[in-house]
Amino acid sequence: MVELVSNPDARTLDALVAENGARLDKPRFKPSSLLLLFPAAALLIGLFIYPVGYSVYLGFTNLQLIGPNAIHFRFTGLQNVYFLLSDQVFYRSIWLTLVFVVGSGAVGTTILGLVIALALQSALTSVRMVVSSLAIVAWTLPPAAIAIIWYAATTQGGVFPVMFGYPHADALYDHAMLVVSLANTWSLAGLAAIIFSAALRNVPQEMLEAAKLEDANAYQRLTRLTLPILKPTILTSALLMTLLSFGNFTLIYLMTKGGPSGDSNILPVYSYLQGFTFKKLGYAALLGDVIVLMSGALGIAYVWLAQARRSGRSPKSFSV
Amino acid sequence: MSITALQYPMPQLPSTEPIRAKRWSPTKVISNATLLVIGAFFLLPMLWLFAASVDSSASWQLKIPDFTTRNYFLALQPDYTRALVNSLILSLIATIVATVAAFMAAYSFSRQHIPWKGPILLAILFLSGVPISILIVPIYKMFSYVGWLSIFPTAVLLGVTALPFEIYLIKNAVDAIPLDLEEAAHIEKASTWKILSRIVIPLTLPGIASAAIFGFVNAWGNFLIPLVLISRAAEQPGPVRMYGFMNSVAINYGAVAAFSILYSLPVVILYLLMSRSFRAGFVLGGAVR
Numbered sequence: 001m002v003e004l005v006s007n008p009d010a011r012t013l014d015a016l017v018a019e020n021g022a023r024l025d026k027p028r029f030k031p032s033s034l035l036l037l038f039p040a041a042a043l044l045i046g047l048f049i050y051p052v053g054y055s056v057y058l059g060f061t062n063l064q065l066i067g068p069n070a071i072h073f074r075f076t077g078l079q080n081v082y083f084l085l086s087d088q089v090f091y092r093s094i095w096l097t098l099v100f101v102v103g104s105g106a107v108g109t110t111i112l113g114l115v116i117a118l119a120l121q122s123a124l125t126s127v128r129m130v131v132s133s134l135a136i137v138a139w140t141l142p143p144a145a146i147a148i149i150w151y152a153a154t155t156q157g158g159v160f161p162v163m164f165g166y167p168h169a170d171a172l173y174d175h176a177m178l179v180v181s182l183a184n185t186w187s188l189a190g191l192a193a194i195i196f197s198a199a200l201r202n203v204p205q206e207m208l209e210a211a212k213l214e215d216a217n218a219y220q221r222l223t224r225l226t227l228p229i230l231k232p233t234i235l236t237s238a239l240l241m242t243l244l245s246f247g248n249f250t251l252i253y254l255m256t257k258g259g260p261s262g263d264s265n266i267l268p269v270y271s272y273l274q275g276f277t278f279k280k281l282g283y284a285a286l287l288g289d290v291i292v293l294m295s296g297a298l299g300i301a302y303v304w305l306a307q308a309r310r311s312g313r314s315p316k317s318f319s320v
Numbered sequence: 321m322s323i324t325a326l327q328y329p330m331p332q333l334p335s336t337e338p339i340r341a342k343r344w345s346p347t348k349v350i351s352n353a354t355l356l357v358i359g360a361f362f363l364l365p366m367l368w369l370f371a372a373s374v375d376s377s378a379s380w381q382l383k384i385p386d387f388t389t390r391n392y393f394l395a396l397q398p399d400y401t402r403a404l405v406n407s408l409i410l411s412l413i414a415t416i417v418a419t420v421a422a423f424m425a426a427y428s429f430s431r432q433h434i435p436w437k438g439p440i441l442l443a444i445l446f447l448s449g450v451p452i453s454i455l456i457v458p459i460y461k462m463f464s465y466v467g468w469l470s471i472f473p474t475a476v477l478l479g480v481t482a483l484p485f486e487i488y489l490i491k492n493a494v495d496a497i498p499l500d501l502e503e504a505a506h507i508e509k510a511s512t513w514k515i516l517s518r519i520v521i522p523l524t525l526p527g528i529a530s531a532a533i534f535g536f537v538n539a540w541g542n543f544l545i546p547l548v549l550i551s552r553a554a555e556q557p558g559p560v561r562m563y564g565f566m567n568s569v570a571i572n573y574g575a576v577a578a579f580s581i582l583y584s585l586p587v588v589i590l591y592l593l594m595s596r597s598f599r600a601g602f603v604l605g606g607a608v609r
Contacts, residue, residue, distance in 0.1 A: 028433055029432075029433055029434065029435060030432060030433070032432075032512070033428045033433075033434055036424040036425065036427060036428035036432070037424070037425050037428050037434070039420065039421040039424055039425070040421040040422060040424065040425035040483060041425070043417070043421055043476070043479070043480045043483060044444070044447065044480065044483060044484070047455075047459070047477050047480040048447060048450075048455070048480055048481075048483075049447070051454075051455050051458035051459050051462065052450065052454060052455070052458070054458040054461070054462070055455070055458040058457060058458055058461065112358070115354060115358070116355070116358060118351070119350075119352075119354045119355045119358075120351075120355065121351070122345075122347050122348045122351045122352075123351050123352050123355050124352055127352050127356065127359070128355070130359055131355045131356075131358060131359040131362070133592075134359055134362040134363055134366070135358075135362055136592075137366075137588055137592075138362050138366070140584075140587055140588045140591040140592075141584050141587070141588065142537075142540060142541035142559060142583065142584055142587055143541050143543060143559070144541070144543055144558070144559035144562050144563070144580070144583070145369075145562075145580040145581075145583060148369070148562065148566065148576060148577070148580050149365045149368065149369055149580075150365055151380075151566070152365070152368045152369070152380045152382075152573075152577075153364065153365035153368060155380050156380070157379065157380055157381040158368070158381065158382070159364045159365060159367070159368060159382045160364070160365075162382070163364070186361070186362065186365070218346075218347045243449045243451070246451040246453070247451060247452060247453075249453060249544075250541075250542075250544060250559075253543075253544065254543070254563060254566070268451065268453040271453060271456075271457075272453065272456065272544060275457050275460075276548060281457050281460075281461065284457050285457040285458065288454035288456070289454070291451050291453060291454055292450055292454050295449065295450070295451050299449055
């Protein structure tokens, strides 16, 4: 936790310091720290913080990729915002983004990862080895490879349509959002399973054994003991998966390009299309700003949830 | 043991049941069945990749392959290996830039007195959660203005996108080293450089390695940033080349699959080799002290 409250004692100490020079009983700021911090600070400010700020400015300009407004662009005030508010594609895109990052990312991936981690606990060694390596390999695959795998699996004649008895159906075309959501869950569940496996190892065995001696069945042990203990991890995982899903839009771009007819057009894809297909860089930057606001709002919501759940106990440390 | 003795008061009849646990409890059956279903969900899409990569008549369908290795020869033509080499250059530069800068900053944050340390660390934490897609438009505008639309600046940018999280991973690793070791070395008049190279770096190596792998994989997998920021086709990395494959008129499915495998292999091997240290480094709690 960050303490921002300054008490009066400290202020008088500060006054003493001003009179007598630096105090020797406290760690002081060394100039060598600047040297160590400089590379990271320069990189982060130059290539991360400044561009984010610049993007906020660009969101209020009429910048275009090519044409007369490519170089001589100007500030156009709220014109882009008015366009945004009357853009039906944008509203649909917000809904699709929520389905993707919260539905398939936070909820889907967390549940699948939790189920895998719980089942791994009482699995045969051979099954455990095979399934955990499959899940981890799926997580390690680069997004472009995952896009190709899932394209092949769900297009006409692919594995899943054939398996469910509709060999001529193009699942990717008919249910684009469902398919890309499944692909996202598929690609992130391995990480969630790793996180939950680590957390399950920290569940005190004595409590579980005590519950067993009290004749609690497996379902009771799960819902009354394991899940409540895992609650902070569940929220951490939900937050992490939301953020990773925002980054996973490469999958959608490669598999469907946001189509067909905007069915899987989540905000990051829509922003890219506006900027580099429809050449409206200014509007694309504004959409990017909306993405950051949205992920910030979701992040605050999870942290708030975590704090609310933990309010009974004293928070040990601020964890993500 | 006393419990079992109570349950079986007649020792002359040895129990057929094992003492520890029943071999097939309902929990165990349900767990294994669930895992098999989930395993199939993971395996089925992957199967196509392997089958098609050795199939001379591959299509999007999953079938028994007509065995051939020709697809791999096609995927190893100079044009395509060039893309893989570009991916390697891009990822290595990104990894080195990010890991060196992150280690220096993380050491400073962990060991030195820095004003507003808490708020700065929170800001870095916030940065690691900012969706990268917001950077594409402003960075494109900046790079095109100074004529940097090429592989090297793009690699540095990819490093920066991994930097906030790498600072966290390495800071956690440095925090875990007892301060006594450095103090002892300090008393023995070891220079700062010696303390770093002989004590801190060797002890934090698992953390640094996991951060470096994170940086490498982050750069290796990125598709949209190189696509937008690298103007010359000859400098484009693997995934952009793969995108070209998928969008060509006559797709050679077998070659696409073979190239995806070749492209994915380094990352998967890296992870599996380092999975132990990576999992050890993946501690998200206690990030801000």
